[in-house]
Amino acid sequence: MREVTAVVAGWEAAVEAQIRSAQERGEFDNLPGAGKPIPGRGLPYDESWWIKTFLERERIPGDLLLPTPLQLRRRVERLPDEVRDLPTEESVRAVVSALNREILEFLRTPSGPRVVVRPVNAEETVRRWRAERERAASEGIAAAATGTSPALIRAERRRWRLPWRRR
Numbered sequence: 001m002r003e004v005t006a007v008v009a010g011w012e013a014a015v016e017a018q019i020r021s022a023q024e025r026g027e028f029d030n031l032p033g034a035g036k037p038i039p040g041r042g043l044p045y046d047e048s049w050w051i052k053t054f055l056e057r058e059r060i061p062g063d064l065l066l067p068t069p070l071q072l073r074r075r076v077e078r079l080p081d082e083v084r085d086l087p088t089e090e091s092v093r094a095v096v097s098a099l100n101r102e103i104l105e106f107l108r109t110p111s112g113p114r115v116v117v118r119p120v121n122a123e124e125t126v127r128r129w130r131a132e133r134e135r136a137a138s139e140g141i142a143a144a145a146t147g148t149s150p151a152l153i154r155a156e157r158r159r160w161r162l163p164w165r166r167r
Contacts, residue, residue: 067112072103076120083129092129096122 022028046052055062063074075082079099083092100119107117 067115068106069110069112069115069117072099072106072117073115075099076103076117079120079125080128080132083125084132086129089126089129092126093122096120096125 051065054060055065063071066074076099079096083095086092086095100122103117103119
């Protein structure tokens with residue numbers, strides 16, 4: 001037992017000597033964050049502080065941490081926004097087809113929580129895309145007459161149409 005204590009004490013002494021010599025050389029001077037409080041201190045303890053700071057620092061979307069079925073559900077929910085500005089019906093169908101391939105691949109070998117994920121109806125998506133384009137065109141004509149931005153009109157309509165969704 002004394003031998004282990006002596007080894008640990010010798011190791012600690014070597015580490016302290018390296019720290020002291022680095023301080024004397026000035027290697028700890030002007031470090032980023034010097035003189036600033038440690039992030040997160042004074043707030044209630046959060047067990048996942050490290051992953052939150054990593055995601056924020058690396059600018060990684062939090063959706064990537066979700067299990068596959070929840071990621072797919074979120075993509076299905078965001079599909080109308082994703083296809084809204086596509087130029088052609090073929091491009092809308094291509095996006096829907098790619099998403100449906102991912103959904104079917106997941107359904108063949110499901111993993112993660114049991115969440116219902118169904119393929120997207122391409123015809124319904126194209127119908128909504130056409131209706132949105134026609135509405136945008138008519139809003140553009142109305143906006144030109146009133147001087148209001150079509151994007152502002154769409155944002156107001158979307159906000160009132162889906163009040164429970166956060167964006």
